[in-house]
Amino acid sequence: xxxxxxxxxxxxxxxxxxxxxxxxxxxxxxxxxxxxxxxxxxxxxxxxxxxxxxxxxxxxxxxxxxxxxxxxxxxxxxxxxxxxxxxxxxxxxxxxxxxxxxxxxxxxxxxxxxxxxxxxxxxxxxxxxxxxxx
Numbered sequence: 500x501x502x503x504x505x506x507x508x509x510x511x512x513x514x515x516x517x518x519x520x521x522x523x524x525x526x527x528x529x530x531x532x533x534x535x536x537x538x539x540x541x542x543x544x545x546x547x548x549x550x551x552x553x554x555x556x557x558x559x560x561x562x563x564x565x566x567x568x569x570x571x572x573x574x575x576x577x578x579x580x581x582x583x584x585x586x587x588x589x590x591x592x593x594x595x596x597x598x599x600x601x602x603x604x605x606x607x608x609x610x611x612x613x614x615x616x617x618x619x620x621x622x623x624x625x626x627x628x629x630x631x632x633x
Contacts, residue, residue, distance in 0.1 A: 515548035516584035517566050520629025523553070527568035535561070539572060541628060571625035573598070573605065581607065582627035583619065592627055593617075 525535045540553040553561045593609035603621040
């Protein structure tokens with residue numbers, strides 16, 4: 500086994516996954532009295548490995564949002580793009596070919612690799628809404 504798989508399941512929670520142009524779910528019930536709890540937003544800028552700035556669906560900018568307040572979002576449509584946010588393919592963009600909701604895993608085809616299909620945990624991928632370079 501390659502070394503980048505060591506402890507990937509238990510320590511992945513502590514790993515930084517914030518990236519620009521990800522669509523995420525806000526999961527902090529305390530922030531602003533729970534006003535944004537369970538809402539979806541876009542990461543506009545990453546200020547440090549654990550802190551970002553988000554834009555809500557109604558266009559409001561939220562600053563100083565920590566990674567622990569957010570969780571990755573899996574797109575519903577197979578037309579949507581995802582970004583790998585953890586592991587050796589971090590930063591790569593692709594599409595979900597098949598989802599296994601029971602196992603919380605997805606088969607992913609990366610744009611730069613049209614041959615191999617990766618099987619990844621839902622925690623390691625996130626809905627990507629940025630520009631796609633051809």
